[in-house]
Amino acid sequence: MPAQQPQHRQHSTISPLTTCLLASFFLLALFPATFVSVLWFPYNYAFPAAIPRQSVTCTSPNVCSPAATMAWFQKPLTLPPKSRGSHLITPFILTSLPELRTIRTGLLHLFIQHTSCALSLNENFDPDVRADMSDALDRIVPEDKNGTGLYRHDDEGADDMPAHVKASLVGASVSVPITEGKLALGTWQGVWYLEFRDGRQQRRVLATVMGEKM
Known part of the structure; x- marks a missing residue:
């Protein structure tokens, strides 16, 4: 094989x-x-990624500086209890908001969170102006002390509905410019808190600050 x-x-x-x-x-x-x-x-x-550049502000071709840093913040404030009348609260606002000193150019907005009081900008020197303002508003929007049915809403007394009307007439907020860390108020201007209810009321104000930091 x-x-x-x-x-x-x-x-x-x-x-x-x-x-x-x-x-x-x-x-x-x-x-x-x-x-x-x-x-x-x-x-x-x-193709490397582009490196982000820092924002700058130029006042001339050869003079540039870093762009301004913007700031926003809110702070709740509680006003000291006040009776019916018009009250100057500019010193209280400045004391309560030391952050204003850090703003170069900006705006302060104040908003009162109630419906029977108001904020306004007006005379800061003569207290008679505040007294006259309260009297004038009482004449414009009188109370129905005799119960003639002038207002439907009177659940909390004769001053109830007139307070709401006055609050709408005056307004719930004010805005004030900020310049170099100070409120840019006129010489005779001040921030007013107007209370339209009887008795000492404690009110809340929401402060909003916005602007360019120092």
């Missing part, structure tokens, strides 16, 4: 390209973030 020739097994070979693809798939599965970083590295190297 003829001698049998030895049989040789054929071994399959993996191409380098297949090996590279398999390694890439493993890398993607195990480390997706690293894979993406490596993939984008040539693009990021060729």
Whole structure:
């Protein structure tokens, strides 16, 4: 019998390209973030991201300075209890808001959170002006002390509805410019709190300050 020739097994070979693809798939599965970083590295190297520049303000081609820093904040204030009348509260506002001194150019907004009192800007020197203002408003919006049915809403007394009317006539807020850390009020201007109800009331005011910091 003829001698049998030895049989040789054929071994399959993996191409380098297949090996590279398999390694890439493993890398993607195990480390997706690293894979993406490596993939984008040539693009990021060729086109680097622009570095943000600091904002500047230029008054002339050769004179520039960093742009102003803007500030916004709110602060609730509780007014000292006052009886019916018109009251000057400018000193109280300045004492309660020391932050005003940090604002170069801005605005102070004061909003009273009630419906039977008001805020206003008016005379800051002669107290007779405040007394006359209260008297004038009483004449414009009189109380129905005789119960003639002048107002429907009188749940809390004769001063109830007139207080609401006066509050709408005068207003619930004032805005005052801030210049170099100070309220830019006129020589004879002051911030008034007008109370239209009998008895000593405690009122809340919300102060909002906005502007360019020093």
